Amino acid sequence: TQLLEQSPQFLSIQEGENLTVYCNSSSVFSSLQWYRQEPGEGPVLLVTVVTGGEVKKLKRLTFQFGDARKDSSLHITAAQPGDTGLYLCAGVSNTGKLIFGQGTTLQVKP
């Protein structure tokens, strides 16, 4: 069974601080995706990482895929209140279904 462990589960920080969210598995995934979900809405895809060691940047967000394709991280620089939300990592299984981590609820205080 493929599992993804996401940490931390909750994070409350001040505006301007940096943070990192981790996603770890004992299994290899063909690719890994990061989503953001707002209350009352479905998850929205932020990025897909495919190659081991890959780094992708999306404005103040940096996503990294581990060399062995078992783990990933999301780093946010100078967090803003607008970054508040639920962040989810998801591994893409070999059948195409998504295996989600437990999610990280981020609160950025002004």
Add this chain to the structure above:
Amino acid sequence: NAGVMQNPRHLVRRRGQEARLRCSPMKGHSHVYWYRQLPEEGLKFMVYLQKENIIDESGMPKERFSAEFPKEGPSILRIQQVVRGDSAAYFCASSARTALNQPQHFGDGTRLSIL
């Protein structure tokens, strides 16, 4: 809006009743995935369907739950004889084909509450 449409957005049922959740995929998408989300948690895969076929139902409870995606019309997730533990948000996602890196587009979910 040509996105994934789910209805109803909110559904209230009493214990023992049936719940039917509908999902219309994005135009041109023939692959549908259903996920369930409990409060403050990630999503759990339930079932993966293509038109008229169930491809992977490894996440579906063995009893009371069924899913279909007919040739015409939306995909339906059906829960018979609902219990309190079925209360959750149910999300549908669709994709254009099976390619592993093909993005799945999510609807805004159906919030099911069991009284």
